[in-house]
Amino acid sequence: MSKINYSTEQRNSLLSFLSENPDKMFSAKQVELALSGKEISKSAIYRNLAELESEGKIKRCSKPGSRESFYQFFDCNSCRTHIHLSCQKCGKIFHLDEAAAENLVTALEKNTGFEVSRGESTLVGICKSCGEKK
Ligand SMILES: [Zn+2]
Ligand SMILES: [Zn+2]
Structure with missing residues (x-):
């Protein structure tokens, strides 16, 4: 993969944002908003969230009555x-x-x-x- 450095950077900024707020949950939209200053695309956010979840670094949960998924840092x-x-x-x-x-x-x-x-x-x-x- 030629874009590995760029995607690692995106992943790191996503992970560090979540790890700075370990007791909070964020929807993908809220993450997108919080990281809007960084050059990270919506699709990269979704992809990285899914990756981090499968690695057990973050947890995905859903709130009853909401179809949105929420993510929380989980070390x-x-x-x-x-x-x-x-x-x-x-x-x-x-x-x-x-x-x-x-x-x-x-x-x-x-x-x-x-x-x-x-x-x-x-x-x-x-x-x-x-x-x-x-
Ligand atoms: Zn509760
Ligand atoms: Zn714990």
Whole structure:
């Protein structure tokens, strides 16, 4: 591929934008808007988002009632050691603090003898801000 440098640059600016906002979700449109100063085309954004998702660097979620997909930065390496919480309403992923999860997981392991794979585990529920909106 002759355009590899150019596409790597696009990919990097996309990834760094998402990694600077790890607790936020963005639709492809919002990403496009945020990166409008950089020379990155709409199709490149969609292509890179799909690539990054398949590599596990970002997560794609959808909000109920919306057909749009949302993307959130998801760092594989540091995420391997902690449990995640996933909101059923907004689709947002929360990274549970290791120390905070340890009591929970240790108690569970003691009671059941079941060894929890922390990085693979996601608890599903309703996040605080969605719960308050009711
Ligand atoms: Zn995480
Ligand atoms: Zn939520």
